[in-house]
Amino acid sequence: MGLHTVGTAVPGTSPAGPVVSRRYAWLVFALSFALLLSDYMSRQVLNAVFPLLKAEWLLSDAQLGSLSGIVALMVGVLTFPLSLLADRWGRVRSLVIAAMVWSLATLGCAVSASYDQMFLGRFMVGVGEAAYGSVGIAVVLSVFPVALRATLSGAFIAGGAFGSVLGVSIGGVVAQHLGWRWAFGIMGIFGIALAAIYRIMVTEKRLGSAVGGRGGTPGEHAGLRTLLPRLFSSVSVVCAYIGSGLQMFVAMALLAWMPSFLNRSYDMPPAKAGLIAGVFALITGIGMIGGGIVSDRLSRKAGARKWTVAIVCSLGSLVLLTAGFQLPAGPPQLVLIAAGTLLSNATAGPAAAMVANLTPTAIAATAMATLTLANSLLGLAPGPAVTGMLADRMGLHGALQVVPLVALAGSVAFTIGKSSYEKDLRRLGLLPDAALMNPEPQT
Template structure:
């Protein structure tokens, strides 16, 4: 990365404008992804779909994100990050408009498939753009806010989607989300350009046409048991969080008798709680980690075990206020591990490949959590009922907690391994 002496000034106002527009596109990303969950009941009734089919429509987006995040992130580094972000936003927005005119499950599946293709690399590339225009000292705060933006976008997608579906029908819900994305993509393309970002000190190796070889980078991303445990633990907690996010509107519709609009708004509150937990988990982890880095692992273990206990007992209760309160606290902890896990990955991989490490974490979150979470819940719901499925899903936190515990145990050895194996110049310049 370029040093301070190599940077030419960028105004603070423009840097925050880049953040605001990038954050706005992130909200559009997750609104387009999660709006489907708000209209599950309507699609199920109109097309006579099974819960497994509904879960697949949600999970296919996350699956494509997981499969394509890494290669598209590398491509964006070479082709140009801003151009890649604008193209991605156009693709997912047009695909969302395609969902609005879908006439069958197959057409909707194709539309959702393309939504996933468009959204695949936005998270990793978007945060790279944001971090390139701010001082290094703000990276933790900005990363936490950017990750939590996904949860806030989910809140808007589920809440606004439910209201629009009730007022205008589910097709207009997709149409509004698609049009919003196209408008934001146009504004972003006009205001943010590679030329304006480059003087701020975009990382060397991150500009178009550069970057180290994959063969040299990959071994450093899986170099210790601890970093593998961080990937696995983060992904399994994401499994729980995404299952809840996808199926909470349907749960409220079936067991609380809420109309589509009200169910979407109420589910949006739970999505908001998830985002608050992500921000809070990162803040607590950073504060405690200043005294003892091992405490970041402890925070992750506590959140995993806490979400397991609260959600398991919560879904055992009959519908009512006590159930919603327990489930709410469980939801708060369900993805509070995101911040600690990202910090662990950052500390266990060389700084020279930090962006690629975050893409790898995104890959783990997608393949272990975002993609299978909604789909597996749908399969279980078809066989045993949605209430039973939601009692089983929290068991993933047991494995996540064990992974974080194992990672903590081997953390010192992993840190020594990273510090004793700096990247060679030939690896960076090849």
């Protein structure tokens, strides 16, 4: 009664429910989610201290954007090779090492004496964070039923938004009272403590064969070269990568620059701007969870509806954000921006679920790494940096008026993916989502 039951395995997908204690599965989720909070707290605390760094070191907006973008760039460059290594070497061990690296690097940022030293510290933060999101979500999905994929994916990825809330909000308050160095220091110490707890509570042995890497079945690694091409073997999975990355561009640009936007357009001090920006990040996370839940519920009998949810959210964010940034400063503007923010990354859960459905379980972390790579190279890295470069030329408000147009390209990618989805499932020998969501139990 306390175990997830195993259903029929669909070719190229995870089993319906690995035999893992339900209580332990939720413990794994909770600890993995906590580490993701630390990941994004360490990443986004920088945004809360933008005004302080700009004043102390006389930095341009482009330089500030580069300090944010370098982390996402390293995630994009390294996520694939490090995730592939984790699939072979052991996912849990890789997660612990990654957390220690980004936490120690964040402590290094706390003692930086110049822009160059801070850039190096942020570089190493990116190295540590490179594979965490993809490997972490692969571990989480491996211990839960397939029917919860979009919901769990959305909830897990939302940890990035919630971590951003905590990073920006706590960072802003700490920076105002104790200085920006303490803001980085507290985030680093928190990450080290969580990594130690994760190391004790979650192990490859306790997870058993549910988690890949050293716990995988013998035949999985032998066929790795055969499986890797499946990462790009269909139009629909490529569209999921692209659409997700383009929506991430919009969401991350908003997360990175909202504190500065509130500071400049509403004359808010850094602490208050950080707290209000944290609310917007929280709204982003709520949208991710909501998008996953709605996607799973609507697609129980028609899997293609996941794409419909993504398309609606993408177009909705385009309309609401464009309208919001056209308005003058005031409550109506903030309400529209908040509504657009809610939808800006609600596509994360459906996109991750589609990637998981269309790629083999033996390379689950690598598949999520490919999604993370697209999110980083198309969204996380260029979002803050491009917005900063535009802000140097046309002002931050003008730059934020342009950014939502990227969602139009995202909606096009999701539309193409939907049109090819069922054909790709048949060509790859996969069963429709209805079978995935309601597998027959083994006899």
